[in-house]
Amino acid sequence: MTPETSTSDTNLLFPPAPVPCLPIRGSAARFPVHRIYCVGRNFADHAIEMGHDPDKEPPFFFQKNPDTLVPPGSAFPYPAASRDVHHEVELVVALHGGGTDIPVERALACVYGYAVGLDMTRRDLQAEAKKQGRPWEVAKAFEHSAPCGPIHPAADIGHPGEGAIRLTVNDTVRQDGNLNQMIWKVPEMIAYLSRLFTLKPGDLIFAGTPAGVGAVARGDRMLAHIDGLDEVAFTVA
Numbered sequence: 274m275t276p277e278t279s280t281s282d283t284n285l286l287f288p289p290a291p292v293p294c295l296p297i298r299g300s301a302a303r304f305p306v307h308r309i310y311c312v313g314r315n316f317a318d319h320a321i322e323m324g325h326d327p328d329k330e331p332p333f334f335f336q337k338n339p340d341t342l343v344p345p346g347s348a349f350p351y352p353a354a355s356r357d358v359h360h361e362v363e364l365v366v367a368l369h370g371g372g373t374d375i376p377v378e379r380a381l382a383c384v385y386g387y388a389v390g391l392d393m394t395r396r397d398l399q400a401e402a403k404k405q406g407r408p409w410e411v412a413k414a415f416e417h418s419a420p421c422g423p424i425h426p427a428a429d430i431g432h433p434g435e436g437a438i439r440l441t442v443n444d445t446v447r448q449d450g451n452l453n454q455m456i457w458k459v460p461e462m463i464a465y466l467s468r469l470f471t472l473k474p475g476d477l478i479f480a481g482t483p484a485g486v487g488a489v490a491r492g493d494r495m496l497a498h499i500d501g502l503d504e505v506a507f508t509v510a
Contacts (some may be wrong), residue, residue: 307475315481371472422505436500450483
């Protein structure tokens with residue numbers, strides 16, 4: 274059974290929430306976001322940093338809600354219920370196509386563009402969830418946990434497979450890697466994910482983070498960089 278939908282606001286119990294959107298570089302159009310998927314431990318050095326063997330596991334995914342996005346030019350509010358919030362800089366893949374069982378060789382045709390994003394994590398709550406074998410939502414899907422820059426169309430920049438991915442906090446480099454270090458490349462992630470979910474236009478995939486994740490505090494300024502994309506800065510409020 275599929276959920277009922279309405280084409281008119283007049284019979285809704287209350288006004289629906291607005292559709293979360295991201296700006297598109299060089300365009301007045303905006304990118305409406307459907308779902309946010311995140312791939313875990315997709316850089317070998319980060320997998321080792323977190324105590325895992327990068328050679329032993331297939332990709333795994335978790336989700337954030339679309340309304341956790343923080344658009345460029347906004348602050349990242351330090352969340353409640355945590356004293357150990359970490360930054361994770363990531364390449365964000367924005368889809369304008371989708372489907373199920375997408376072949377690897379056709380996966381890039383689904384990609385509209387790319388952005389720089391941050392997978393902010395309540396690390397203390399994540400560690401507790403891991404110990405108890407519980408899901409990660411409280412650590413990963415809290416409000417404002419997905420700061421993201423503007424989307425750059427692939428038609429303009431191509432499909433970045435290598436290039437620096439870096440995060441500085443208060444002008445000190447914390448994370449410094451290269452996109453070519455990703456264990457699962459973008460086409461492989463899309464193909465694998467499409468076996469688990471029906472991918473749709475508007476989906477975002479946060480593609481994993483290099484080593485060097487660490488805590489932030491109120492007043493910190495995070496500057497996220499990926500070669501070929503706009504740098505984005507977020508202040509921790």
